[in-house]
Amino acid sequence: MPHLLVFGEQKIRHITVYALLLAVxxxxxxxxxxxxxQVGNAMVTDPQWSEQHIAEWRIQAVLAYTSGSAVGHVCALLAGLLVARWSMTDARQAGFITALLAGSGLGAIQLAVASWAATPLLYELSDFPGTGDPMEDWVVNPGLQHHVPVLVGMALTFAVFLAVAAAGFWMAYRAVLLRFVLVGIIVVVMPIALFFTTAIALIPQP
Structure with missing residues (x-):
């Protein structure tokens, strides 16, 4: 009975810590x-024609819809490390799957909250005031089905959540020096690489 009580307390602690990571x-x-x-708006300087306005909107969209992913990826890394710590040594496969599930949960909540907050703002930004001439005015269609690069950027960001959580689980069983190197890559290099991939490579300015 005491063993079950301790096990129950551990489960509550694990759930509490994961809930805290989700909240962050x-x-x-x-x-x-x-x-x-605002960053996305500043990346396209003085757009003049429709292609440039669309590129500007897409950059804003991909940054807004993946907002906070750098911090979220650190949370996924911590989740993977914690799952490895909490898992039994003879159940690594189950622990690895749990780490992936933890990463997917963090990715889902991050994208869901960012989308909820960004969608009304992006709908407003899709209206270009124009000149009043119907031959020159245009409006960006805010439906994401018309903006594949934005969807790809979101999918890539979600995939990184899984990869980082898996990396965290894997790192827990490696040497301390290797952990420091990988943490540096995930915390410093990866956000920069993801930014250039999603906001520049996927959406080049016309």
């Missing part, structure tokens, strides 16, 4: 939507 990911995602929109 969600909170940061919501808080950074507006700053990310």
């Amino acid at each position: 990911s969600a909170g940061v995602a919501a808080a950074l939507v507006v700053p990310d929109l």
